[in-house]
Amino acid sequence: MPAKRGLPLLAMTPAPTPTEPGARPAQAGAPPPAPPTPSSSTPLAAGGAGALAATGASTPNASLAHHGPHPEWADLLNTPEPDDADGPNSSLLGPRARSASDAGVLRRKGHLKEQDPLIEFMLAMHATHTADEVAAKFEGWVADHRRDPHRSRLKRLIPGIGAFFTPLPLTQALAEYDEFFALSRRVYVPPNFAELRHVLNIAQVHASATAGLELITFDADGTLYADGAHMRHDSDMIAHIVRLLRAGVHVAIVTAAGYPGDAARFEARLPGLLSAFAALDLPASVTDRFHIMGGECNYLLRVVPPDDAFGADGNASDGSKASARRRPRRLAFVDDGEWKSPEMAAWREADVAALLDAAEAVLVETASRLAVPVSVVRKERAVGVVPLAPTVYEVLEEMAITVQVELGAAAAERPRPSGGGGGVGVGVGGGSGRAAAAAAAASSSSPTSIPTPPTIPDLPFCAFNGGGDVFVDVGNKSLGLEALKSYLGLDPSAVLHVGDRFTSSGNDAATRDCCSILWVANPEETDFFIRMLLGDLEEQGQAGVE
Numbered sequence: 001m002p003a004k005r006g007l008p009l010l011a012m013t014p015a016p017t018p019t020e021p022g023a024r025p026a027q028a029g030a031p032p033p034a035p036p037t038p039s040s041s042t043p044l045a046a047g048g049a050g051a052l053a054a055t056g057a058s059t060p061n062a063s064l065a066h067h068g069p070h071p072e073w074a075d076l077l078n079t080p081e082p083d084d085a086d087g088p089n090s091s092l093l094g095p096r097a098r099s100a101s102d103a104g105v106l107r108r109k110g111h112l113k114e115q116d117p118l119i120e121f122m123l124a125m126h127a128t129h130t131a132d133e134v135a136a137k138f139e140g141w142v143a144d145h146r147r148d149p150h151r152s153r154l155k156r157l158i159p160g161i162g163a164f165f166t167p168l169p170l171t172q173a174l175a176e177y178d179e180f181f182a183l184s185r186r187v188y189v190p191p192n193f194a195e196l197r198h199v200l201n202i203a204q205v206h207a208s209a210t211a212g213l214e215l216i217t218f219d220a221d222g223t224l225y226a227d228g229a230h231m232r233h234d235s236d237m238i239a240h241i242v243r244l245l246r247a248g249v250h251v252a253i254v255t256a257a258g259y260p261g262d263a264a265r266f267e268a269r270l271p272g273l274l275s276a277f278a279a280l281d282l283p284a285s286v287t288d289r290f291h292i293m294g295g296e297c298n299y300l301l302r303v304v305p306p307d308d309a310f311g312a313d314g315n316a317s318d319g320s321k322a323s324a325r326r327r328p329r330r331l332a333f334v335d336d337g338e339w340k341s342p343e344m345a346a347w348r349e350a351d352v353a354a355l356l357d358a359a360e361a362v363l364v365e366t367a368s369r370l371a372v373p374v375s376v377v378r379k380e381r382a383v384g385v386v387p388l389a390p391t392v393y394e395v396l397e398e399m400a401i402t403v404q405v406e407l408g409a410a411a412a413e414r415p416r417p418s419g420g421g422g423g424v425g426v427g428v429g430g431g432s433g434r435a436a437a438a439a440a441a442a443s444s445s446s447p448t449s450i451p452t453p454p455t456i457p458d459l460p461f462c463a464f465n466g467g468g469d470v471f472v473d474v475g476n477k478s479l480g481l482e483a484l485k486s487y488l489g490l491d492p493s494a495v496l497h498v499g500d501r502f503t504s505s506g507n508d509a510a511t512r513d514c515c516s517i518l519w520v521a522n523p524e525e526t527d528f529f530i531r532m533l534l535g536d537l538e539e540q541g542q543a544g545v546e
Ligand SMILES: [Mg+2]
Pocket: 021, 219, 220, 221, 222, 223, 499, 500, 501
């Protein structure tokens, strides 16, 4: 059974704590922070923390009461909080590093990274139901909700619930998961958030494979590769993507990263994949199924041959097709007119600038309120702030939510039809919204000198916590997915988005409006669920999956 083939890996790596991405170099005009080093026990060292980082692999497990100023204290104080191992403290170093590191002792086991009304409801049900009962009831409720989303029991129980684009075989998924984690046999320890997320993902994998998967989209940072990294030549995901493409499935990377007019910078995030396309000599009929949607929804790229490799006769410049094949494939922008929706094509640059001006003002004011020194990164379709000193995830969350609230204040007075959520969890459309007039008035008291325009144009936006920065992008991934579906002519049930940020401050949340989702915590989980998916496709005899 394909699912079972994959499960032992998860059993071997049962740490489901979501890791959060660090800074988002894709957006940074300034040099990005050093990439996280999740394998290192001293991530501070990666950024040159010097004495602060020289703690080796020590774990703060000693009794504190008797150590006082002894060396063990230094080890303890300088060992980062595990949850922050890939967070901003891991790479942003400055004069406050000492205090931020010290503060790591005060363990903040918060749940900002694990928030979802559906999963929380399921968790609460375990007080009165067994795991099997919860799975069976939810499976039935999802089916009921798909029949009548406005009058369903699920709608009454969880008013913000969105749409489900496939059934969810939760009892089957629980049975598979149960073999290794004994959920149904545990008496005193109920499932935790990540365990239910895994069960929902397993159900979604099986459902999407059964429904006939035609497009799978991946978030990049934190999903395909570690945040701030790129897809190296040895990435397991390369083989997975090639197998999916050969099986006739469209694959797209839908990312916040946006490099207007600069395909080479997109290529630089995927050198291993583009080289693999060339090394395998994949025909255009296969590579045509691969796309990148950058800037959430602002740039679409496709794969092209090396532009200098072929002469007019189709042969390489040295007359050899073989040498041309060795050159990595290139990426090229698809003309906006071929894929952008009329709404997106109608965005005026002046309105975009006004929205970003307002967002920048709110971000800078909020950073000032929170006493976080930041650098502002302004791009064609995005603006963000990057802390210049270590801070904590909660502070970035406060900034992201503040800008959501401020920019979206008037949007509440001008509600728009919502498609709701899909797949796992509730479609809160997190972080996305539509700016409206006067919403930036709140920043009129800004202590900064950044001017705030009196009105904000009515444009969709996405304000999110990048883990190491906070950004506001024009548009959102839902628009990107919708445009891609339309461009490829696909039905929503045939689309699956894989991402790591589905909380209200995450930029993957908006995709719930338009397709099923898999919520992963890190690239290793992506690898696990895609292997499971490929197993399902293979079992179905889908052509090309070996
Ligand atoms: Mg991500």
